Amino acid sequence: MALTLSALALLAACDTVAPTLKPQARPPGLDRSAPQPDGTTRSTQSQALSRYYARVQSELLSQGLMRGDGGGADTPFDAEDLARNFEIIAFFDEHARGALTPSDGRPGKLHRWESPVRMKADFAPGVSQDISKRDNAIISRYAARLGRVTGHPVGVTRSTSANFHILVGGVDDEDYILRRVREIAPDISASTLGIFRNLPRSIHCFVLAFPGADNGDVYKLAIAYVRAEHPDFLRRACYHEELAQGLGLANDSARARPSIFNDDDEFALLTRLDELLLKILYDRRLRSGMGLEEARPVIRRIAAELLPETS
Structure with a gap:
C-alpha cells in the first residue's frame, strides 16, 4: 500500500501511499433512483445513501452473497492455491499510489507492521451511540482475532498511542473526518486527503497505510x-x-476463494483462507521489503506446512 519515502516520513508517505479502495459492483436490477427524505435530522444525501446501501445489502444477501461461514466443502483450496493467492494479494496493489486509478500491475515488496498494532475506533458526532457501542465491541473482538491469527501484537486502545485509526462517519460528518485525518497525519498530501472528499458511493470503505521514516517497507x-x-x-x-x-x-x-480479498462479494467476513494468508504474512521467515522472487520459495514452504495434506 505504501512505497519508498524520503526522510520526511509522513509527508513522503502520504504523497505515495496507495489506498486499498474497495469499489463494489452494483447488484443487477438495483433501483437507481434516490429516495426522498424520511424526516430525520440527517441530510437528504445521507438518508438516500442509507436506503441505497440497505438495498445493496439486501440484494447481495438474496443472491447468496456476503457469506459469513468462512468457507466449507464447496470452497476447497490447496497449498498451491494458498501460495498463489498470497503472492497476488501481498505483492501487488489494487490501486495506484494515493489515487482511485488502477495500479501498473507490477509486483512490489512485502509490507507489514513490525511494531504492535494499536487500533482505535473514532466515531463522528453524527453516528449514534448504539452503533458506536456495538461496533466498538465488534472491532475489539476482531482485533484480538487478528492478533491470534498473525501471532503479531494487535489490539485496541483508548489512548493517544493508537497507530491504526478507524474513522466511522457519514457524508454529513465530512468536516469532522477531514479534521481528524489532518490531526492523525499532519503532513498528509492534498491528493491523498482528497480521497476522503466526495467519495463515490461505489466505494464502501477503504484503508490507507503509511510507512515510517526509517523503513519504507514497514x-x-x-x-x-x-x-x-x-x-x-x-x-x-x-x-x-x-x-x-x-x-x-x-x-x-x-481466484481467491473463499476470501474477502475478492471483488465478487461472496464472503463478507474473514475466512479460513484469509487467516492462512495472514499467518504467512507475519511468518518470521519472511521479511518486510522482500521481493516476490526472493520470497516465493519461502512462501511455498510455509503454505505446504500449513496445508500438508494438499501439498
Whole structure:
C-alpha cells in the first residue's frame, strides 16, 4: 500500500501511499433512483445513501452473497492455491499510489507492521451511540482475532498511542473526518486527503497505510474509513476487510476463494483462507521489503506446512 519515502516520513508517505479502495459492483436490477427524505435530522444525501446501501445489502444477501461461514466443502483450496493467492494479494496493489486509478500491475515488496498494532475506533458526532457501542465491541473482538491469527501484537486502545485509526462517519460528518485525518497525519498530501472528499458511493470503505521514516517497507500508521450509512452487516464486513488489508494484504484476486480479498462479494467476513494468508504474512521467515522472487520459495514452504495434506 505504501512505497519508498524520503526522510520526511509522513509527508513522503502520504504523497505515495496507495489506498486499498474497495469499489463494489452494483447488484443487477438495483433501483437507481434516490429516495426522498424520511424526516430525520440527517441530510437528504445521507438518508438516500442509507436506503441505497440497505438495498445493496439486501440484494447481495438474496443472491447468496456476503457469506459469513468462512468457507466449507464447496470452497476447497490447496497449498498451491494458498501460495498463489498470497503472492497476488501481498505483492501487488489494487490501486495506484494515493489515487482511485488502477495500479501498473507490477509486483512490489512485502509490507507489514513490525511494531504492535494499536487500533482505535473514532466515531463522528453524527453516528449514534448504539452503533458506536456495538461496533466498538465488534472491532475489539476482531482485533484480538487478528492478533491470534498473525501471532503479531494487535489490539485496541483508548489512548493517544493508537497507530491504526478507524474513522466511522457519514457524508454529513465530512468536516469532522477531514479534521481528524489532518490531526492523525499532519503532513498528509492534498491528493491523498482528497480521497476522503466526495467519495463515490461505489466505494464502501477503504484503508490507507503509511510507512515510517526509517523503513519504507514497514507500516507505522494506518487510517481506515467506514461509512456510517451502511446497515450493520455491511459495516461489519468493511471492518473485516479493511483492518485485515491494513496489516499488509493490499490487493484482491478473483481466484481467491473463499476470501474477502475478492471483488465478487461472496464472503463478507474473514475466512479460513484469509487467516492462512495472514499467518504467512507475519511468518518470521519472511521479511518486510522482500521481493516476490526472493520470497516465493519461502512462501511455498510455509503454505505446504500449513496445508500438508494438499501439498
